[in-house]
Amino acid sequence: MRFRNRIPRFRTETPAVVDDVRENKPTVDKEAGVTKARTSNGLNDSDTDAISLDAQPGVQKVEAMTKTWSRGHLITAYITIWVIFFVDAMQQGMSSSLTPYVTTSFYAHSLTATTGIMSGLIAGLFKLPLAKILDIWGRPQGFVLMLTSLVIGLIMMAACNGVEMYAAAQVFYWLGYNGITYTISVFIADTSALKNRALMFAFASSPYIITVWVGGPLATAFLNGPGFRWGFGAFAIITPVVCLPLIALFWINYRKAEKAGLIPKRESNRTFSQSVWYYVIEFDLCGLLLITTGLALFLLAFNLPTYQTEGWKAPIIICFFIFGGLLIISFAFFEKYVAPKTFIPYELLMDRTVLGACILSATLFVSFYIWDAFFGSFLQVVNGLSITEASYVTNIYSIGSCFWSLIVGVLIRWSGRFKWLALYFGVPVTILGVGLMITFRQPDVNIGYIVMCQIFIAFSGGTLVICEQMAVMAVTSHQYIAVVLAIESMFSSVGGAVGLTVASAIWNGVFPVRLAEYLPAEEMPNIADIYSKLTTQLSYPIGSPTRDAINQAYGDAQKYMLIAATVVQVISLASVIVWRDIKVSDFKQVKGVVV
Template sequence: GIPLILCTISIILSIFLTAIDQTVVITALAGIEEAFGGASQIGWSTAGYVLPMAVLALFWGRFGLVMGRKSSVLISIFFFEVGSLICALSKSMGMFIGGRVITGIGAGGIQTNVFMISSEITPLNQRGIIIAFVTMSLIPAAVIGPVIGGLFTSSKTLTWRWCFYINLPFGGVAALFLSLLYKPKNDKSRFIWNWNKTIFKRLVNTFDLVGVLLVGISLVLFLVGCSLGGTGLNGFNKPVTICFTIIGGVLFLCFIYYEFYCYKVNQEMHYYPMLPKELIFKRQVLAPGLIMLLSNMVFNGSSIYISIYFENLLGNSPSRTGVHLLPMILPTILTTMISGLICSKVGIVKPVLIFGSICGVISSGLITMLNYHSSDGEKIGFLFLVGFSFGFFNQASMIAAQLSVSEDQTDYTLIITSFTAFMRSFGASLGGIVLTSIYSNTVNKELQKYPQFREETVDQILKNGSLQGFDQHEASILINALSIGLKWVFHSILILSVSCLFISFTTSNARVPQKKKEDTDIVEA
């Protein structure tokens, strides 16, 4: 009815804001740097948002399970709004980055809880459609964000600060609709606030705080280590990069060991680990989770570096680049809706994932052929296939994982949804960071052959992509180096796509039930 439609619109608006906020600063960086200086810190305006969004996704899933999805998403929106206001009112680079971190914390909660709410307000045989609508709202943000940032930054009457002011009214409307229209039956807080000597123990166990700390610290160290690997010459050989990456990996293994073997489950007290061993070890859950991770690494990496191809290599403006990306965005929206309908109305999931993976391998292979002299027809055709393939993954992966438990196991369904939402966020973040490191190191290595390009000059080129100030010979050298860097990135994306294809064959053969739950069973492979 109308309340369900308005509730769906509000969660779509909420998650769209988080997605657009991730890309809006790309074209606003020049204005922000001009206002505050601090060129060496400007990269954290993006990393400060992306890192907490990915790292805290599992915690927000746990928080939503314990405190209720409605309370959790409203608190997340509050963090998002406060962070946006701090960014808009910033007086220094440190204040701005702090605001981005708070915004990222809220964005992680919004994205995780929106997928949980989407899975809760609809039955399994209709879930593919609503998840498709939610997923579709994320896709245009890759194009719209940089365009909005560029328009505000170049405006004579507005400034880059309006990139963040604009979040306030839309976030307020989303929060109002959710608070009035989202009325779940089993969404009450499970935590008993008895202020006695056991409350600390109950807080630690209920929210799995040890697991939160381990996964949070490990992922931050690992992602920062990967990010540092893309700075300067031979970034991955620097001791700080090696230490951060290795320590982060070891701590993540400690997190897995703690979750699987040390955490004490107590169903009466609602003590559950964030990653229950009996769920995550299931092929039916792990395989879709890995597909979610790899497909978002591929799509986010493709979006970033196809944009860099148009801006840095071909010299297009951000707004014109957005137009060039439409052949990738539009088919993604179309196939997202089609795959959602197939999963819900036909009931098949595995064939959708396999078909999408095959298309992904073909499209990833084709974009390795992009170069400075590619024709318009090649650009449009290659980008169309990239977008066409990605639309088959997100909702099909999430539904495939949810089919591993019966529909009446609400807690396990929400835990699985939280896990797949985490893999989506982490994949998008990891893809951007790892591929950036590959790109930066490759370009640096190529330019080391020419003494006129010093390390700081290369870093400046990689940051703003400008070839101005170089003569024709130097510009030719730079174009060649950037082309080689992009080639390495696109070949890495191809490897990820092939891995995704192999994993898609291991997913369950379970089908979405087309009748009422009591009349049908889910038969797994």
């Protein structure tokens, strides 16, 4: 890959609709099937190498930065990004391995999936206002904000004294973690040509190939040594240190662009109260509160029945369903008829390629989190693996998808297209891998078959994630890159929350019932302890009647989870079919010194 300082000539654009030119709205080129933002003169904003005067301040700043920085700074930035992803991936792998033991320490192993629902949902929904922060205030400001949230989450996890505080810490942690990776993804999109972008995304994710071997042993070392609290506390110090070089690089080059006069000066002339109201409208605060609260109530309703004496008939469950549904409906009406600025740009979202990619993203995460929620515990209890060995199996997806995405990036650069990879390889192989696990993820089945399925899902997943990101970016201009990536990521996070909800509902509905059915009579007084604590499940010797009963209950619950995960994948096929077959090498989006 060579770094270059010039942008090839753009192809001739079709004339813009007069009203869309006047209002600077994104429009869809019907011939090319590509959404483009046009400036007031009717030309695409990438037709000239000048700073986009009609773009938002954050976009202008990053365009100015890429015009002033050197190739050496660009290379340094990508090396720093790789290091940040390496540390974050290592820390995230360790955290995932520690979570069952954290919840178990508070006698709440069954809440392993539940603790991630709110954090995943909020982290995903926050990316839309974060996209506004990046576009209005700037990329480094958003990056620092997300880094602060990550550190707060790690400190809270290190100091937690109950599952409630741990769940709250997860919100801050995942908000920061997802925010950092999202901000860096936007930065990569800012500094890479469209045809090379898939390869650059794959490069940034490549540390997972290494860290897959580190997370489990690291978690084991902390559990057997200073304890899980120091595991979180150590990374609360390490993470800011490795992020500082990128922040400094941002700041130095922004200052250089500012001194060169490349960034247009803006005077708001607003009072404090006017500024507050301005940002309330810009970030669509009312819409954000409606959709976040509505989805949170609706999804949490699936996880509470087992903790209510009346089960699904409990008043709180009914209230959560009703009020959650009403808030979601209210959000739709608010965005359509009331909001001065919409939460989601409809012109982009309703493009069939963007909408299809977003649905694919949500479907993949629904399916993944259904079968993955209790996978690590299954490997330890049913297959008798250690924490380290279980982490190797669970992380096959990470290492395989990140390795394969490099190949996908090369194939997209070579062919200039991405739809064929998703349609003819990604979706069919995903369905095959998840479907086979219905049979193979059961007691007394050789672990090798599970590993085989994980490899299938890893290669197909690496293909689909890259292709869906390329799909949303290929249909818009640089001005809207942050927004479409936020929309795609929001769908994935909501899908993950739905998947965790379904997984938790199946687990809480099947596992304790089957335990009561299979356990020997003398162990029935211990059923609550067995259900809620992973350490208690592991305390029974392999081959004992009680351990066999626990294994069978695990197998029954996993079977229902995998059936649900396979059925959901049918939506993936339809969502890819509707994509336009766009040739990404025909379009340019970014300016300055880029990859």
